[in-house]
Amino acid sequence: MAWDTERTKRLLLDAATAEFSEHGLAGGRIDRIATAAGVNKERIYQYFGKKDDLFAAVLNAQLRDSMDAVAMDGEGPEAAGDYAGRLFDHHLADGVIPRLVFWEGLERAELAAVDTTRAEYHRTKVDRFRQMLPGLDHAAAGELLLTLVSLVNAWPVLSHLDVLIAGGDRGPDDRSTAARTAARRAALVRTIEVLARDAQLAAASAHA
Incomplete structure (x- = not known):
């Protein structure tokens, strides 16, 4: 066979x-x-x-799948906020991508930075993000997308800081945990909407 x-x-x-x-x-x-x-x-x-190449292949596959699973739909600040919320949901579902990205940052950041496959993936992602926010150049879109991804990835990995910094409820009641997660999601969506609107205004002003 x-x-x-x-x-x-x-x-x-x-x-x-x-x-x-x-x-x-x-x-x-x-x-x-x-x-x-x-x-x-x-x-x-x-x-x-070697093992390092396998790690890169794993993360590349996960990121490609996430780009297909969480589409960048719509246009404008509300669309950017909606994307942030849906990406938050996707990454929270199993936490794999946030964990892999944090491990990568700790153990192989320099190698990742010169990985041509990863560079192409992120270039494509920034280009798609720019389509959601007309008027932004690559640098401005990349800056905003970096903020979005950082906030989304942090929650599944660093949610314990919620207790220490924001006093988030992490008691035995699943409903309280779900409510706090929903509140954090809403705050993330609002943050990205505000930042996206500000970025578009700044871009329009620069071209006026």
Whole structure:
């Protein structure tokens, strides 16, 4: 029977996603990934190269999937705020992307910064964001998108700071936690709407 290469790659990526999300790059173990996937670990090196390359492949796949899952629809500040809210929901659902991005920042930021695949992904994302906010140049759109992504990614990973800084309710009552999360989402949406409106006004003023 012919070996199903694409299925094997998917099994390895799924297992590596879980492993790196939980343990990071340094703590992630190739043998655990292989065992979880039910695949000989030599296949990992054959298909993805060294462990660092596998981590990059995992995050690249997750980011591509998120771009498809959370579309940048509409136009104007309200559309930007709506996108922020939907991205918040998506990332909160499993927390994988925020965790991987934070691990990456701690362990391989310099490598990520010169990764051509990642650069192209983010260039495309900024271009799509610009379409939502006509009048913004690449730099202004990138600045705003960086703020949006930073705020969205922080909540699943740094939500404990809510208790320390904002006094957020993290008691045993699921309803109180859900209410606080909804309040944080609303604050994020409002913030992005205000910043987007300000950025468009500044762009219009500069071109007047």
